[in-house]
Amino acid sequence: MDRYWRPRDLRAALDIRAGEGARPLAGGTDIYPARAHHAAWEGSVAESLLDLSAIAELRTLERDGRHWRLGAGVTWAALRDAALPPGFRALQQAARQVGGRQVQARGTIGGNLCNASPAADGVPPLLLLAAEAVLLSPVGERRLPLDRFILGNRRTVLRDDEILAALLIPAERAEVPSAFVKLGARRHLVISIAMAAADAEGRATIGACSEVAHHWNGEVSPISDIRGSAEYRREAAAEVVSRALTLASAA
């Protein structure tokens, strides 16, 4: 079936998600490209979609007591243009370099995390911020640290009846200046070969150099692919981390 729902109400969305098993859709910037590949070799896709874009609650970005609450539906453009404390700088710099303006205007942070690509640029900055994922289903809420939310290449703990509602970021972390370094083979519209986020207190995270981005401990387990050899990634990881650390401490 290829039904399509676009509820305004979060509760209604959760019921559809649980009841119909529809796939959540936010900006569509991962879902539609995958369809293009499918169309070329397999034909068109029939899949029911639950469009989350009309749900205002998912798009908030605000200070909520001891946390910053970053709605899953916040777009890269909203993040990029928001006035935020310096700890968000790495995330904002990442936002500025995701795709072009078109993708930034519609792609969301939630979609980036749920798609769980090893090269997802949102992950290293959010790991650095010790973000927690808030998952909702009709039966309740779960909270998980981001590194337990993403399990592997395109694998998360998200259940078929859940959606990612928001990320919670400890307010004190958001005050530590940070920086982001992305390494790609061209200037715009490029998927990272490696990317790093770091803060002024010496923390660093590294992405695209292991199946899932993680805190920097000097070790990575990269694969070789069209974008770079494993050996290169190992070297580049250390280099981008050191550059991010330098930038963060200069900030």
Next chain:
Amino acid sequence: MNRVAAPPVTLLVNGETHALSLPPATRLSEALREGLGLTGTKVGCDAGDCGACTVLLEGAQACACLVPLGQCEGARIETVEGIAATPEGQALAERFHAAGAAQCGICTPGMLVAATELLRENPTPSEAEVEEALGGVLCRCTGYRRIVEAVLGTGPAAEEGGVGARLPRTDGAPKLDGTALYGADGAPADALWLRTIRSPHPHARVILGDLEGFARAHPGLRLLTARDVPGRNGYGIYPHIKDQPVLAGERVLYRGDAVAALVGPRDPVLSVPPSALPIAFEVLPALGDPDVALGANAMHTDFPDNVLAEGRVTRGDPVAALAEAAHVVEGTWRTSFVEHAYLEPEAGWARRVGDRVEIWCSTQAPAMDREEVAGVLGLSLEAVRIIPSACGGGFGGKLDAGMQPLLALAAWVTGRPVRAAWTRPESMAASTKRHPARITARAGCDAEGRLLALEFEGIYDTGAYASWGPTVAGRVPVHATGPYRVPHVSARARAVFTHQPPSGAFRGFGVPQAAIAQEALWDRLADACGLDRLEFRIRNALVVGDETATGQVLAHSAGQRPCLEALRPRWNELRAEAAARNAKGGTLRHGVGIAGMWYGIGNTGMSNPSEMRLILEADGTLTFLNGAVDIGQGSSTVLCQIAAEALGVPVSALRHVNGDTDLTPDAGKTSASRQTFVSGRAAMEAALDLRARVLAGRNAAIGWDGKRLTVGGEAFVPAAALEGVGRFDPPTTPLDGEGQGVPYATYGFAAQICALAVDTRLGTVALQRFVAAHDVGRAVNPTLVEGQTHGGIAQGIGLALMEEYIPGRTENLHDYLIPSFGDVPPIECLLVEESEPLGPFGAKGVGEPALVATAPAIFSAIRDATGVEVTRIPALPHRLRAALKEAGW
């Protein structure tokens, strides 16, 4: 569109409210194009990668291909059609037009839309802000610089006039308001869809199952296979090698080979999964490597060693000369498949009209398409009409007939109009590529740095079918020396079959790969002699009176030396700048590189005529019948300028009829940089012929009063139509067994400088500047010449640094990277005009020459910066870093 009814989605498009009853998951791009007929929004990938579909959604740029229609309920959408109707849009379009910022024009709607968003927020942006704001739209033609200038308003100004004027392109207006119709636009609403079923395997036996059963189960669909082809089931460039099947009957030879065509209403055609088709494959071992293929069983019975073609040039005694040379250097290089990545994937439609068939399609070679379609359907040439659509980029890739025979076949057997548009992955998998080359070469010079000898051996992976392989094998050895005097030469190139995508024609026909080897050798020899690299090239540059390696004496228009000399001041300045920066130390190392190139205009040692007609009708209309298709390079404009100048009227006097095989004579294909030189000369001759008929011996000035031709100031309308006919076939001779002869009537020459910085720790390259000196004989339209230079440099950058097509791995514009905004640095163009007496007003060609020198200039600069020789191409960061590491960085 016959789809299940859904509640209509209401949206505000360009100020008008529309209710669209389409499934909510429909891409907004499709809804605009198919639902509202707004085909100015282009589709280049359906994946967010190219930005051709950019619209403003609530004022913000969005890729319409990624937005579900259902998400647009109540939304305000602006497309290029709406923007072009506003004063701000018109002003922007005017700047694009003047600057030559739209070449093929397929990216232009996206560019205009993106720039509109920026300029509304920020009417005086910086260059960096323009690049960031437009960075989501790719352009394959312009090299971006002219687009940036157009947005900023700093581009060249438009001029009126004939030869020599910066006339904005004559076919420009519809490209700027979204009305130009490309291959995927304008098919009749009742057209059936055609989906090509392709092999996912590089080599397999095709097993066709129960076709009748499939037909019974799918009454509305038609599955065409090899047995439905009424004529010859094969097409190809060469009359004696029609080896590429329209639909493969027994075996498929590459991933992407066409096996069947599913024809019917769109939705069912697109939704049938391959598993439901009566088609199976028995996978067979594949030859992926030309070195292995050379000794393996023949893929095609006519070519026993898998050698499709071999070209050679031998002159003097290179072995002896190298033994005596003061300095000898050698090396091996390896390049990759390069995809044309025109932003318009192949598209078109066809219909049967009685006993004729008409095909509307994006093509570079309408006359050849006509021959192929006639052969495949078993029809006479007269029964086939090709109407070229606006062409959203070709670069050689739309010289092969690919889609046309399939469309014609489907329209022929169903009796219905049939349309098709290849998806991006399909276009990339199925279409031809630049040949990957493995080159081994050795060269020597004397103690004063005079070149003595070159040995060159190139193996070019020609893939599964012949396509243009023989042309490449023939052209490469002729060009192996580059534009330099080398008395002793032995050069051989072989095109070798493999189970890879067919390698065909791509801007430069194998020469850009060879130039990488040749220029690297010169750098090393210059160093060995202690000579400046530029001076070394000047010392060896071919000049008028020299003999080339094929024994041709260059009688005129050999501008290599002037090109190199024109670069000298910038060379010295840029080198001093790089040295000063390097003196400061750090991870970045600066370098400046130089490379020269020459390029034979037109076919190699073969006839390649063009015919043009200019008619003064009895009603006073002046009609220019021009069969040379403009693929964005600007031939229509240039040919109009030449014809108008030769006749003595302004360009605006000409009614221009382009490409349609029913209406225009055969101008030959748009390839080999030949249209300005060959068709330009024919256009000039046609105009002169008409001029003579009009004047009929009188001695008076011809002019134009705005409506009619004037002779001596008086309006002149002939009693019966007068026709001027011009033909030109450049004088050449075929090459003999040693590669001796006169392969081309004239050559383009060029030299380029590249300045860059290498990040030694990450292996990335930041390009800083190009200075390009091109001898074009005469710049008929300087803006267009610069446009070709910029675009060629951009493609050379891609070839050098990022482009690598790997079947099944980089079949989209996400993984296959072409240069984006910001990857092309500022370019300075120096026009050198060494007049060519055979050319129209002295002109030669520039389409391909623009690209050839770029990659070698980049590698020369990398070597200058770091000492590292790039031999595995493209120099992706990980490869460059590995080479740097080996060199101790």
